[in-house]
Amino acid sequence: MSNKFKVFIDGKAGTTGLKIYERLGKRDDIEILLIDEDKRKDTDERARLINSADIVFLCLPDAAAVEAVKLCTNPDTRIIDASTAHRTDPAWDYGFPELSEKHRENIRKSKRVANPGCYASGFISLVYPLIQAGVLPEDYPVTCHAVSGYSGGGNKMIDAIEGADKTFEMNSPRQYALAQHHKHLPEMQAVCGMKYPPMFNPIVDDYFSGMVVSVPLVSRCLNKKYTPAEIHEIMTAHYAGQHFVKVMELGGEETLPDGFLAANTLADTNNMQIFVFGNDDQILLCSRFDNLGKGASGAALQNMNIMLGIDETIGLE
Numbered sequence: 001m002s003n004k005f006k007v008f009i010d011g012k013a014g015t016t017g018l019k020i021y022e023r024l025g026k027r028d029d030i031e032i033l034l035i036d037e038d039k040r041k042d043t044d045e046r047a048r049l050i051n052s053a054d055i056v057f058l059c060l061p062d063a064a065a066v067e068a069v070k071l072c073t074n075p076d077t078r079i080i081d082a083s084t085a086h087r088t089d090p091a092w093d094y095g096f097p098e099l100s101e102k103h104r105e106n107i108r109k110s111k112r113v114a115n116p117g118c119y120a121s122g123f124i125s126l127v128y129p130l131i132q133a134g135v136l137p138e139d140y141p142v143t144c145h146a147v148s149g150y151s152g153g154g155n156k157m158i159d160a161i162e163g164a165d166k167t168f169e170m171n172s173p174r175q176y177a178l179a180q181h182h183k184h185l186p187e188m189q190a191v192c193g194m195k196y197p198p199m200f201n202p203i204v205d206d207y208f209s210g211m212v213v214s215v216p217l218v219s220r221c222l223n224k225k226y227t228p229a230e231i232h233e234i235m236t237a238h239y240a241g242q243h244f245v246k247v248m249e250l251g252g253e254e255t256l257p258d259g260f261l262a263a264n265t266l267a268d269t270n271n272m273q274i275f276v277f278g279n280d281d282q283i284l285l286c287s288r289f290d291n292l293g294k295g296a297s298g299a300a301l302q303n304m305n306i307m308l309g310i311d312e313t314i315g316l317e
Helices: 015-024 043-052 062-070 101-109 118-132 150-162 185-192 228-238 293-308
Strands: 005-010 030-033 055-058 078-081 112-114 143-149 199-205 211-218 245-247 272-278 282-289
Touching: 005 015, 005 043, 015 030, 015 150, 015 293, 055 062, 055 293, 062 078, 078 293, 101 293, 118 143, 118 185, 118 199, 118 211, 118 228, 118 272, 118 282, 118 293, 143 150, 150 199, 228 245, 228 272, 228 282, 282 293
Parallel strands: 005 030, 005 055, 055 078, 078 112, 143 199, 245 272
Antiparallel strands: 143 211, 211 282, 272 282
16 A cells, blocks of 8 residues: 555646646655546546545646636645635635744645745745834835746747747847736735735746846835844844745845846745845845746645645755
8 A cells, every 4th residue: 555645736737737747756755646638627537636636736727726626525635726816815825834833834734725926925025024023014115026037927938938939029028917917916915914015017038937026125114214234134033944945145236146136046946045135225125036946836845745744845955
């Protein structure tokens, strides 16, 4: 009799699903339940596999993820949803264990975990500690700038940029979600406990994976005037002892090898680095990580490890 954990990935063909499958395939404690290619949309077969699994990853569009949850009748099956569908649902636990011990404990006990969005992970990693520490007024007009590799756009964008029909404009950084309706905004606001959603400026660029999310702060508009050193101390204390999230050395451009903060440095890892730059009047917070790692599949596997009661770093180093 096998002692392996049984895992089913519903939506294995997408970028997140493929990454999860690739990482799980290297582990000897996991049995991956596979669906026949011609039955990928067979509801009965999907339901059978969902209810046969210890852990189910949903790597599906939102509506399909909601329908997949309805197929689960086994009370022992635990679901990690990588879609946007359940990230603000109070019946689901938010899958960012480093935010607090309560978040980690909720994940450990949970039957339903909503995996964070990639941009949201970076934003929340910066803003959540500041709101918890009383640094940001509840009505502070938060602005967020972010750049991501094109893999964040899924298979359609990957095919467009890597294909023969790639346009000249695809060689440049491209801003989008200009009308301020990005799908991560509700999650960013709700998880941080903000009174208003942030002004959000996402940019996709011509490299495969990795991202930097930045939040600028104007010191005179905070609850009191903070220095970069004080903000750095707050962030360092909040993430003390965390394996995957590290607050980097305080400093300006001299802390970087060439004065540039590259967005793809942590590609293919589950690591996240937090930086504090600026001066006593203007402070810049940056979160750097892989949109396919800590921003998607890596975070999902970390949550799975926690839910299974095993070392959360297994398969992620």
